[in-house]
Amino acid sequence: MTDYKALEHEFGVPLQAKRDLVAVRGNGALLYDEEGQEYIDCAAGIAVASLGHCHPKLVAAALNGQKTQQRRDGVYAYPGEKFQLDGVDFTVTDLKRQKLGEMSDEEAKAEGYPSMEMYKNLILKMHAGMEWDDESLVWVHSFMRDDK
Numbered sequence: 001m002t003d004y005k006a007l008e009h010e011f012g013v014p015l016q017a018k019r020d021l022v023a024v025r026g027n028g029a030l031l032y033d034e035e036g037q038e039y040i041d042c043a044a045g046i047a048v049a050s051l052g053h054c055h056p057k058l059v060a061a062a063l064n065g066q067k068t069q070q071r072r073d074g075v076y077a078y079p080g081e082k083f084q085l086d087g088v089d090f091t092v093t094d095l096k097r098q099k100l101g102e103m104s105d106e107e108a109k110a111e112g113y114p115s116m117e118m119y120k121n122l123i124l125k126m127h128a129g130m131e132w133d134d135e136s137l138v139w140v141h142s143f144m145r146d147d148k
Contacts, residue, residue, distance in 0.1 A: 057112070065145070067111060068144060069142050070111070071098070071103075071111065071138045073138060075139050076141060079093060082146070089145070092143050094141075097139060098140050100132065103119075104116065110142075
């Protein structure tokens, strides 16, 4: 089993106090730890604040193969790690850094959006006051269904 606490200690940015909790799944505003204990996520991540964990449209896009990437400010998983959506297993296949300005329409589609313009507009709507900076670096998590 992967020691997520050790990975976060080694690679995480120490901007805030850490909790003795490893969230293994989420749904809406709820998170669940390794023992199945339920928590309300009062410190949601970037898109989670607006969409919740496992938003039905994004889950459907991943399940049907339209969504194969997830961009975030931080690292959420490493290549080889697995996760489940609606009981379907997925594996993280790649993790890389990318400038927002390097993102293409094809990559926006891999995020589950029809175009780069739609992706950008949605991100800006979710984060009031945010300015799109083409030089900003994000982590690109690529993944695939295990049964494909």
